[in-house]
Structure formats: C-alpha cells, structure tokens
Amino acid sequence: MTALFPEAGGFLPHQHFWTEEGLALERERVFGRCWLYMGVLDASASPAELTADMAGLRFTVRRDTAGLSGVCLDGAQARPLEVDRCGALVFARVAQDGGPTLAEHLHPYAERLATMSVNCVNPEPPVGIPFQANWKALIENTMDDFHGSTVHPETIHPAVHPDWQSHLKTERFGANSDSCWRLADGTAGWWAKLDAKMRLAKFAEEATYRHIFIFPNFYLAGFYGATVIPHRVDPVAPDAAVLRWQLFLPTTQLETPRERAFHRSAAAYLLESATGVINEDRPVCEAVQQGRPGILGNGVYGRRERRILDFHVAILAQLAESPVMEPCG
Amino acid sequence: MTEAMPDTRWFYLCTEDDLAVPNAFVTTRVGAVPLVAQNLKGRVVAFRNVCTHRFAVIHDDPSGCGPLRCPYHGWTFDAEGVPVGLPFNPTDFQLNAEGRRRLALNPASLARCGRLVFVRVATEGPSLEEQLGSGLFARLSALSEDFPRSGEPGETGDGLDDGSGEAWERFEAANLRVALRPGQALRLEALPPPGAAERFARTGNFLPAHTDTERPA
Numbered sequence A: 001m002t003a004l005f006p007e008a009g010g011f012l013p014h015q016h017f018w019t020e021e022g023l024a025l026e027r028e029r030v031f032g033r034c035w036l037y038m039g040v041l042d043a044s045a046s047p048a049e050l051t052a053d054m055a056g057l058r059f060t061v062r063r064d065t066a067g068l069s070g071v072c073l074d075g076a077q078a079r080p081l082e083v084d085r086c087g088a089l090v091f092a093r094v095a096q097d098g099g100p101t102l103a104e105h106l107h108p109y110a111e112r113l114a115t116m117s118v119n120c121v122n123p124e125p126p127v128g129i130p131f132q133a134n135w136k137a138l139i140e141n142t143m144d145d146f147h148g149s150t151v152h153p154e155t156i157h158p159a160v161h162p163d164w165q166s167h168l169k170t171e172r173f174g175a176n177s178d179s180c181w182r183l184a185d186g187t188a189g190w191w192a193k194l195d196a197k198m199r200l201a202k203f204a205e206e207a208t209y210r211h212i213f214i215f216p217n218f219y220l221a222g223f224y225g226a227t228v229i230p231h232r233v234d235p236v237a238p239d240a241a242v243l244r245w246q247l248f249l250p251t252t253q254l255e256t257p258r259e260r261a262f263h264r265s266a267a268a269y270l271l272e273s274a275t276g277v278i279n280e281d282r283p284v285c286e287a288v289q290q291g292r293p294g295i296l297g298n299g300v301y302g303r304r305e306r307r308i309l310d311f312h313v314a315i316l317a318q319l320a321e322s323p324v325m326e327p328c329g
Numbered sequence B: 001m002t003e004a005m006p007d008t009r010w011f012y013l014c015t016e017d018d019l020a021v022p023n024a025f026v027t028t029r030v031g032a033v034p035l036v037a038q039n040l041k042g043r044v045v046a047f048r049n050v051c052t053h054r055f056a057v058i059h060d061d062p063s064g065c066g067p068l069r070c071p072y073h074g075w076t077f078d079a080e081g082v083p084v085g086l087p088f089n090p091t092d093f094q095l096n097a098e099g100r101r102r103l104a105l106n107p108a109s110l111a112r113c114g115r116l117v118f119v120r121v122a123t124e125g126p127s128l129e130e131q132l133g134s135g136l137f138a139r140l141s142a143l144s145e146d147f148p149r150s151g152e153p154g155e156t157g158d159g160l161d162d163g164s165g166e167a168w169e170r171f172e173a174a175n176l177r178v179a180l181r182p183g184q185a186l187r188l189e190a191l192p193p194p195g196a197a198e199r200f201a202r203t204g205n206f207l208p209a210h211t212d213t214e215r216p217a
C-alpha cells in the first residue's frame, strides 16, 4: 500500500487550520522567525521599497545608498530585519541570534532559484487574490500534484504531457521541494512560437512547468525555462489568506512599439490564464476550509502527497521551538 | 447547553420528495459540521458532507442531483460511505477493501416524521419523536401526509397574511416554523441550524391532494 495514514505527531492537528491560537503561535514562531520572501526590487526605482503583511506582522524592506535594510512592525513593537537575497529574490527575517543563513534555509535550491530569478525582468503588476481559507490550505494545495484532472480539466491538465505521471519529477528535501512537469507537445509548441517571435530570455532549455517550494510560504513557478512567477501566501486571519504573485515574461526584444505591443498582449494572455487557474484552486481550498472542522479522521496521503506531510512536520518543529530571546536593553 | 452543543439535536432538512430520485441530495450544516442526505441507488442515507481524503466539502450546493463525488480529487462514495471510485488508486494509494472501509464517510443520523426528513450530527441520541414529543411528532407526521403536493407560494397564499381573512395556525417544531390553514395549505419554513448560512434556509408550500379551489364553484 502506498497510502499513508498519518500518526499523531506526523501531521498538524486540524484546529491549527482555523483557530486564533494557531495563527498567533505561527505569527510568533513561523512568521516572526523564518526567512520570508519579500519580492523583487525594481532596478529602476531608487530608493526602492518592498512591503508585506503576514499574520499581523508588517514587513518593510528598503534599498538605499547604504544597502538593504528593513523593519518588522508587530503592533507597536518594531524589530529590525535581517535582509538577504538569492539572485533577484529578496528575503528577510526578524533579526535573531543563530538560525540558518538564507542559503541554508533555501537548501538545496538556492542555486536553482538564483538561476531562475535572473528572469525576473519585464515585470507585470503584482496580483493578490484573496482566499477564504487558512494559508496552509493553499500551501497544501500547491504541493498536491494530482488534482489537475479534477480541478483544472481544461487548463493545467491539457497543458502538461498526457503521460504526466511518468514524466513528473518531484524532489523533496525537508520541507523544500521541486516538482517538474513535462509540457504537452501542443503547449511546448505554443511556447516555441512565442520564443521565435519575441526571443525569450531563458534560464534553461526545458519544455517544462517547474515549481520550487520554499518553507514556509514561497514558491517559484517557471514555464519553458523562461517565464517565472514568484508566489507567496500571506496569512490574513485563521480562515483568510491572500495569494500574491507576479508574472515576469522576459524578452530580449522590447525596442520597437510593435515588440512592446506583442509583449503586452502575450503577458496579458498569460496573466489571464494564471488567474483562471487560481480561480479554479480557490473553491477547493475554501471547500477544505469549510470541511476540515467537520471531519473525525486524519485523512490519508498518497504517494504524491508526501510533501504535504513534510510541510506539516516542518511547521510542528517550528512551533515547538522556544521563543526568540528579546535582546536585553 | 443544547444551543451550544447541537450535535444531538434533530433538524428538519427536506421532504422525501426532495430525495426521491437516485443521486438527489440535500445539504445543511450544524455547528461546524456540514451534512448531506442523498439518494444512492434508491437508498436515502446521511453523512458528514466532508471527504475523508483531505477534507473538502463534497456537495457545496444546498440541494441538487449528482453522484456523491468530491470535487477535489474525484473520490466517489457509495451508500455505505465507502470510497468506490478513487482516481490514481493503483499508483498513489493502493487501498484494498479494508483500507477503503477505513476511509468511509463519517455517518450522520437521518429520521423521518411522515414525509419529512430530519438529520442530526450525532449517530446516537434521543429519537426524533423523543425530541419533538409524541403529540407534535404525530401531528407533523399526519400533516405531511395530508398535504402531499408542493405548490407555489401564490397557490397557498403569499406570505401569511393573504388578505383572505382566514387565519393561519402557527407552531414550531425543531427548526421548523409551521403555518397551517386547515384543508387549504401548509407552509414549512426551515431556519438554518446554528452555524449554517442563510442559504440553507428552506421554505416549502404544500397543498392537500385536492384543494377546494380546484373543485368547480
């Protein structure tokens, strides 16, 4: 049997998905402590600023002549941030003694992320889509590799190779993971045409859809070794989250009005498709939010759902850590 | 106490007619627990309306007709609540008969009072007749038999003051507000159980087998 019936201690108790207590503990021990994705700094803006709201914490990262710095506001309390980057991706965490470096936190995907992030150019405006569901329900959904045929029968499902099961490669490393799908021939052909027309900048020659997850709430999606879409799931309330993402369609041809117009229309099409897919995921995440308080059992996890339990175990470990010591004044 | 802990309380759900055809279902919610009653191959059964795989609500609509199939990964459940259709079972789960039985839907309780269907979260507890009291139970049961045809609100008198001057008798039973014009019309207004959204409110208008209005004057 490849199904796993989780044992106590191997999964998060259900009430972590809807209680104020669960979110408060996560604010302190997950979002108040872990490395978190902040965004991509606009190269042209100076000084540049990134802000993020997660679990009631307000993060602000600034780049000025002195470099990168930031602050986390927790109510009236301001705590300095440690800011670092992986390629173009900016991460921050509440400054603390000890804990992993950013490279350690991203392990073993730091290099791959940095390579992909080279394509974080030609940005589209950031998008935020609210979900009436706990943030972890969105994370579980994104690490679930086999809901394509039921949830995305006309979008993602036909876009990946019909024999996706043999071609899907999923790596797991602690709570971080990478899954890589071979695109359907038709989809790969569509990208090849787009490439011929606009000379995409590519970080790799791969006719794939790639998805790298970094604990606790970041994932970077990539198509055809060209387009990249960083995603972050922001907790808003025990039963509410916002999925924030930004599309980058990197081209080497943006000189003439004609090239710019073509890029605009291709980006608009991709934005619409990505939004369509997220709007298919939203109802199932919300259905899980509604259903979980009413279940008596602990569910079952199939061969392709182990990453979800990896995530649960990492959250449990993070919640069990003792609080960060306040610096003595 | 019963307000805070409604698990052992019965709530009116629908009439038998609403569940008469195979795959017809009606849903509600009691506290935090979504419930479904469904006709599966002629048997009317009630479960927690939550998938045992990864907890999605199975039927989101207050009522409808369709297999008891989870929208997330497509698990389909039989009248015992056992998942019988599991996409990717051979590769991803390899659940045998025992494994499937272990993942049967959590049962809920269903009871009838005449043609009226009630549901309850708890599998054990006082009977519907005990909750309503035998007098009220018998009366409601008889009324449901005496008014078997569902009608449009216009046919039974819109609102409860239709200007006809004929008084409606009113009483309450569980989450039901009953209004009766003897020999003429029965109106059942079901309030959503505690924890359920307004969309689970239901109103039904019922007529006797033959109404006076149908007879030639």
Ligand code: FES
Residues within 6 Å of the ligand: B051, B052, B053, B054, B055, B056, B070, B071, B072, B073, B074, B075
């Ligand atoms: S949650 Fe119902 S089939 Fe997966």
Ligand SMILES: [Fe+2]
Residues within 6 Å of the ligand: A141, A147, A151, A152, A281
């Ligand atoms: Fe999805």
